[in-house]
Amino acid sequence: MTEADCRSSVVTAPVRTAQADPSGVPLAELDPALLREQRTSIKWTRFPAEVLPLFVAEMDFAVAPEIRAALTARIEASDIGYLDSPGPLARAFADFALNRWGWAVPHDHVHLATDVATGVVESLRVFRPAGGRIAVPTPVYPGFFEMLEEVPFEVVELPLLTSPEPRLDLAAIERAFTEGPGVDAFLLCNPHNPHGLAHRAEDLAELARLAAAHDVFVVSDEIHAPLVFDGEAFAPFAPLAAAAGALSATTTSASKGWNLAGAKCAVIVAADERANEALRRLPPETVTRASILGLHAGVAAFSEGAAWLDRAIAQIEQNEQLLSELVAERLPGVRLTRPRAGYLAWLDFREAGLGDDPCKRILDEARVALNDGRHFGAGGAGHVRLNLACAPDTIRAAVARISAILPHTSKESR
Ligand SMILES: Cc1ncc(COP(=O)(O)O)c(C=O)c1O
Secondary structure (H helix, E strand, O other): OOHHHHHHHHOOOOOOOOOEOOOOOEHHHHOHHHHHHHOOOHHHHOOOOOOEEOOOOOOOOOOOHHHHHHHHHHHHOOOOOOOOOOOHHHHHHHHHHHHHHOOOOOHHHEEEEOOHHHHHHHHHHHHOOOOEEEEEEEOOOOHHHHHHHHOOEEEEEEEOEOOOOOEOOHHHHHHHHHOOOOOOEEEEEOOEOOOOEOOOHHHHHHHHHHHHHOOOEEEEEOOOHHHEOOOOOOOOHHHHHHHHOOOEEEEEOOOOOOOOHHHOOEEEEEOOHHHHHHHOOOOOHHHHOOOHHHHHHHHHHHHHOHHHHHHHHHHHHHHHHHHHHHHHHHOOOOEEEOOOEOOEEEEEOOOOOOOOOHHHHHHHHHOEEOEEHHHHOOOOOOEEEEEOOOOHHHHHHHHHHHHOOOOOOOHHHO
């Protein structure tokens, strides 16, 4: 069977309707009770059946037909061996980066890693083998703290500014770079998880200027970048680093944008020739530890998955609007930071009357699993993170359950 034959036999998504997910699957079929029967990932196995799982960053949407076809074609061809290079992924990613963000990526600047977490760790090992101090804006994706346990770094948490809206605290960053022992590296999350914040280009340019001036290596995790909302600008860090002369590498993948976390293939991209020289020293195992299935899934995503991605973003934006309305109506005292990228919502429960550990109360009493803000570092206590990549009814059900345990909620307003 040729790849094309295989593709036509596999692309069986139902006709899309307004009530369908980005693959055309009726939203009613994203009922958590049904998904739990079909899927085996952490989202569906960590908690008992009565718990609504809105914690880990996995989508409920069906994988794009183009990606299913690419994966099936590789399996049909028994092509499940080791990788030796980024191959077609370099071009697919570079074309996507150029079309979507205007970032011109030389193909030989693209290197492979198992996943973005490995991309962060391996970059730090190559660029700063002696370790040192690493600055991290917080609250941030808890996985960062786990990754940084694998390298000899002392973590310097730099809370984001929160008012009037979340933003990098450039004054604090400059102080960290210039005062006392300084820092050796900076871990950027752009767009920033959990706020769904695509950092402003001018802030990133200033970060690049400071990094160049103080010899700070910046590793930029841009895993959520494909999911920037319609009309919102996304500035990749690498071109700004190259312009400022800052040493930087970007690590990203199709895994968040197209929901492929288990496919295990990411890229590390050098910002310029100097960074590329360092990345050529990555251990050869970095390539063989990436998955060939993940690579082909990534190629299909970046080269054929834009329409699916745009539909996913549109659904996430609708869900975010729904959550915002439901929070205002039914969760008194709760404050939503409105995301502009990704599919995660950051909710401040400090005034909601659920005490110091709202995540536990919500799990124990409302039977909704969210992420505990305390794991996101400085500034995270009293907050929870909620996953929006699901059917709107799942969000309605979660808010109804949480509303029912809030002390401020009268029975009538539930
Ligand atoms: C900012 C960020 N980086 C990295 C990851 C993990 O990515 P990977 O599974 O490719 O290591 C996540 C997962 O949610 C994330 O949000």
